[in-house]
Amino acid sequence: MSLKVKSKIEGIKAMDKADQRKWFKELLINNSLFIFIIIAVVFIQIQRPEFLGKESIVNIISLSAAAMPLALGIAGAIILTGTDLSAGRIVGLTACVAASLLQMSDYANKMFPNLPEIPVLVVFVGVVLMGAFIGGLNGTFIAKLNLHPFIVTLATQLMLYGIILMYLMNGNNNGQAISGLDEKYTNLIKGSLFSVGSTPVPNFVLFVIVLTIVMWVVWNKTEFGKNMFAVGANAEAANVSGVNVGRTIIKVFLLAGALYAVSGFIEAARIGSNSANTGFNYEMDGIAACVIGGVSFVGGIGKISGVIMGVVLLKLIFVGLSFLSVSVNMIYIIKGLIILVACAIDMRKYLVRK
Amino acid sequence: MSNVILEMKNINKEFPGVKALDNVSFNVKKGSVHALMGENGAGKSTLMKCLFGMYKRDSGQIFLDGKEVEFKNAKDALEAGVAMVHQELNQALQRNIMDNLWLGRYPKVGKLITSEKQMYKDTQAIFEKLHVKVDPKRIMSTMPVSQRQMVEIAKAVSYDSKIIVFDEPTSSLTDQEVEHLFEIINMLKEQGCGIVYISHKMDEILKISDEVTIMRDGQWVATKDAKGLEMSEIIKLMVGRELRNLYPPKNNEPGEVVLKIDQMTAMYSHLQGVSMEVRRGEIVGLAGLDGSGRTELLENLFGIATRKSGDIYLDGKKIQNKNSVDSIRNGFALLTEERRSTGIFGVRSIRENTIISNLKKYKRIAGLLDNIQMKKDTDWAIKSMSIKTPNQDTQIRSLSGGNQQKVILGRWLLTEPEVLLLDEPTRGIDVGAKYEIYQLIIDLAAKGKSVIMVSSEMPELLGVCDRIVIMSNGRVAGELSAEEANQEQIMSYAAKYL
Numbered sequence: 001m002s003l004k005v006k007s008k009i010e011g012i013k014a015m016d017k018a019d020q021r022k023w024f025k026e027l028l029i030n031n032s033l034f035i036f037i038i039i040a041v042v043f044i045q046i047q048r049p050e051f052l053g054k055e056s057i058v059n060i061i062s063l064s065a066a067a068m069p070l071a072l073g074i075a076g077a078i079i080l081t082g083t084d085l086s087a088g089r090i091v092g093l094t095a096c097v098a099a100s101l102l103q104m105s106d107y108a109n110k111m112f113p114n115l116p117e118i119p120v121l122v123v124f125v126g127v128v129l130m131g132a133f134i135g136g137l138n139g140t141f142i143a144k145l146n147l148h149p150f151i152v153t154l155a156t157q158l159m160l161y162g163i164i165l166m167y168l169m170n171g172n173n174n175g176q177a178i179s180g181l182d183e184k185y186t187n188l189i190k191g192s193l194f195s196v197g198s199t200p201v202p203n204f205v206l207f208v209i210v211l212t213i214v215m216w217v218v219w220n221k222t223e224f225g226k227n228m229f230a231v232g233a234n235a236e237a238a239n240v241s242g243v244n245v246g247r248t249i250i251k252v253f254l255l256a257g258a259l260y261a262v263s264g265f266i267e268a269a270r271i272g273s274n275s276a277n278t279g280f281n282y283e284m285d286g287i288a289a290c291v292i293g294g295v296s297f298v299g300g301i302g303k304i305s306g307v308i309m310g311v312v313l314l315k316l317i318f319v320g321l322s323f324l325s326v327s328v329n330m331i332y333i334i335k336g337l338i339i340l341v342a343c344a345i346d347m348r349k350y351l352v353r354k
Numbered sequence: 355m356s357n358v359i360l361e362m363k364n365i366n367k368e369f370p371g372v373k374a375l376d377n378v379s380f381n382v383k384k385g386s387v388h389a390l391m392g393e394n395g396a397g398k399s400t401l402m403k404c405l406f407g408m409y410k411r412d413s414g415q416i417f418l419d420g421k422e423v424e425f426k427n428a429k430d431a432l433e434a435g436v437a438m439v440h441q442e443l444n445q446a447l448q449r450n451i452m453d454n455l456w457l458g459r460y461p462k463v464g465k466l467i468t469s470e471k472q473m474y475k476d477t478q479a480i481f482e483k484l485h486v487k488v489d490p491k492r493i494m495s496t497m498p499v500s501q502r503q504m505v506e507i508a509k510a511v512s513y514d515s516k517i518i519v520f521d522e523p524t525s526s527l528t529d530q531e532v533e534h535l536f537e538i539i540n541m542l543k544e545q546g547c548g549i550v551y552i553s554h555k556m557d558e559i560l561k562i563s564d565e566v567t568i569m570r571d572g573q574w575v576a577t578k579d580a581k582g583l584e585m586s587e588i589i590k591l592m593v594g595r596e597l598r599n600l601y602p603p604k605n606n607e608p609g610e611v612v613l614k615i616d617q618m619t620a621m622y623s624h625l626q627g628v629s630m631e632v633r634r635g636e637i638v639g640l641a642g643l644d645g646s647g648r649t650e651l652l653e654n655l656f657g658i659a660t661r662k663s664g665d666i667y668l669d670g671k672k673i674q675n676k677n678s679v680d681s682i683r684n685g686f687a688l689l690t691e692e693r694r695s696t697g698i699f700g701v702r703s704i705r706e707n708t709i710i711s712n713l714k715k716y717k718r719i720a721g722l723l724d725n726i727q728m729k730k731d732t733d734w735a736i737k738s739m740s741i742k743t744p745n746q747d748t749q750i751r752s753l754s755g756g757n758q759q760k761v762i763l764g765r766w767l768l769t770e771p772e773v774l775l776l777d778e779p780t781r782g783i784d785v786g787a788k789y790e791i792y793q794l795i796i797d798l799a800a801k802g803k804s805v806i807m808v809s810s811e812m813p814e815l816l817g818v819c820d821r822i823v824i825m826s827n828g829r830v831a832g833e834l835s836a837e838e839a840n841q842e843q844i845m846s847y848a849a850k851y852l
Contacts, residue, residue: 217722222721224721226709226710226723230699234695234696238699240656240696241710241711243710298701300700300702
């Protein structure tokens with residue numbers, strides 16, 4: 001490694017003045033987002049010393065972890081040069097279903113009053129299968145009907161919204177938010193096995209870390225992962241090379257659906273009160289995190305580390321700006337600008353200069 | 355020479371590594387048809403693209419009616435009276451005839467509103483002149499190709515064009531439609547138009563043209579009067595080059611028949627009733643013009659195009675090859691013609707490009723892939739094919755065309771194929787790398803692999819193959835042993851079913 005760095009430095013020294021200046025300029029432009037973030041963090045830290053305190057950092061990590069599974073799922077769709085607009089609604093539906101099955105037995109407005117107690121793990125597996133099924137449907141429509149993922153998921157997210165609204169009318173619920181969750185469930189997600197100093201770290205952070213490692217293995221070490229990148233980079237060539245393109249697309253969306261369900265399962269307990277608005281627009285934050293992290297709409301490009309970076313950056317900015325008491329309205333504008341700049345920098349790498 | 359209307363003088367055009375046009379001059383006389391002939395890649399289209407400003411020429415001058423002109427794009431040329439009727443028509447198919455005809459210059463009432471009435475009247479006037487009986491309001495996509503072509507001609511006429519270039523205009527017309535086209539061309543000629551006529555079909559050319567210019571390898575070869583010109587003379591002028599490329603010595607020995615194709619007909623292309631045999635250790639060349647069905651044959655054989663009928667036998671056993679996965683399992687490999695769009699995964703590394711067809715082989719416990727083996731195999735490919743790359747993790751798009759091609763060849767060799775289908779394996783590759791690829795192909799055949807190789811370069815086929823099968827218009831037109839074949843024979847077979 002150090003040898004690599006050494007030879008690089010020598011290479012730079014060997015360049016003439018004009019080339020050095022150009023190299024430095026490229027370096028600044030390609031990393032401008034990070035430079036901006038570092039400046040922002042330093043600035044916020046000076047204004048508000050508690051910004052990088054233990055509590056705040058654990059908060060940022062928790063927020064990032066909650067957003068992570070969904071971002072990992074959507075990243076797969078983007079690698080295929082697609083997108084997934086139904087992600088947020090799948091989170092919403094799985095969250096509502098999980099919550100309704102895991103309400104306290106003595107809760108007054110229980111959706112299913114006569115429901116016997118179900119083990120939390122069974123519900124978890126159930127909603128993950130449900131998410132995978134919906135995602136698999138998305139993938140099947142895309143692969144078999146040759147439709148663009150944008151159109152398919154635009155349609156399915158609408159249908160899912162309708163289904164969520166109908167589901168909330170079930171039993172005694174009458175369309176209200178589902179709350180009064182069983183403590184076993186909330187403790188599993190929000191409880192804490194270990195703490196940083198006196199600040200407890202919620203359990204779901206651990207779950208998400210394990211999940212992220214598993215996803216790294218899936219992307220980098222399995223046939224499915226290689227096929228996914230190949231289909232995204234050049235679907236025609238993948239077909240000629242003996243990759244079953246349709247099946248790969250279905251698998252990517254099926255896996256994405258399962259990951260959204262994990263997000264839903266965590267969100268339900270984390271928020272505690274689940275309505276038709278749970279998960280709404282989550283896919284936008286997911287897509288934003290992916291593109292900021294270098295998962296490119298060019299196709300076939302993306303890293304797990306990039307997704308992590310994108311998710312954490314967005315939350316860092318969000319928390320930081322809140323510390324500065326910047327209004328929520330302003331935060332939207334800043335988020336939008338960050339996405340634009342990040343994508344413009346990303347695109348520079350793939351432009352064929354004529 | 356006062357009746358010369360278009361004069362192209364000493365045109366030069368160089369692409370990286372290739373001299374596409376070498377001091378070419380070309381004159382078209384008023385009221386005459388001038389045919390432009392040459393093999394694929396002889397420089398005909400490049401010359402025309404330089405005329406229309408689609409390519410910027412390196413040097414040379416163009417005169418129209420004695421005045422020097424410089425067109426920036428096709429519209430510029432059109433407005434100066436130089437029009438082109440393309441082989442592949444670029445039309446807005448969902449719109450009607452007059453919308454297409456007056457596109458970009460709609461007659462208007464006032465400044466904003468287009469005048470449908472005026473368009474209708476003008477279109478009809480032109481159609482009457484050309485003896486075309488079609489309603490100007492008809493939607494383009496509902497019309498046969500011949501009529502759509504007429505719209506293109508009408509467009510040229512509507513600009514009062516002095517020069518009209520026809521690029522392979524009859525490739526999708528019936529005999530009757532060709533007659534009508536020739537009537538129109540003769541009419542335009544009488545009105546004083548200069549016509550440039552590009553075609554491979556000799557009998558047509560001898561029938562319609564007044565003069566013939568022949569190009570070869572980017573150079574002007576001859577301009578002759580069409581009267582008294584023999585077909586054989588044209589062919590000789592078109593192909594009569596000496597073999598400049600050297601080919602590696604051949605040491606493969608064809609054995610027994612391995613692959614047998616019986617009456618293969620495609621569902622969605624013109625491939626029809628193709629039968630052929632390939633022996634173990636044999637290199638069979640597929641010759642023919644562009645669009646003669648060579649690529650379609652390979653695609654149908656490999657299962658990425660749909661067959662309507664026909665059987666494939668490998669070692670005497672009937673096989674299906676119903677998709678690429680199936681074909682690879684049966685020991686087939688296909689190197690595609692369009693390297694960039696169907697061969698490489700541009701943004702992925704050399705390693706991933708190399709191992710993608712062979713992933714099953716690396717699967718270990720729990721479906722995880724064996725990294726060490728993948729690296730080893732990639733190293734083998736890089737070494738045995740002398741691929742020039744900094745390392746395995748380099749993005750393949752940063753390599754030269756020749757090296758990319760070697761990576762894809764390496765990908766296929768790792769699947770240990772018995773039958774290699776190579777579609778234009780040396781297209782867009784510099785001469786040195788070509789030699790290396792010929793060597794690889796011959797080595798493979800010497801090891802007992804069977805190779806079917808499509809190429810538009812006849813010397814290459816003659817130099818590398820054992821046997822040459824010539825296709826024409828979707829059918830097998832003939833077969834020649836490479837030792838006895840010459841380019842004239844191949845060319846006349848290639849034109850057999852046109």
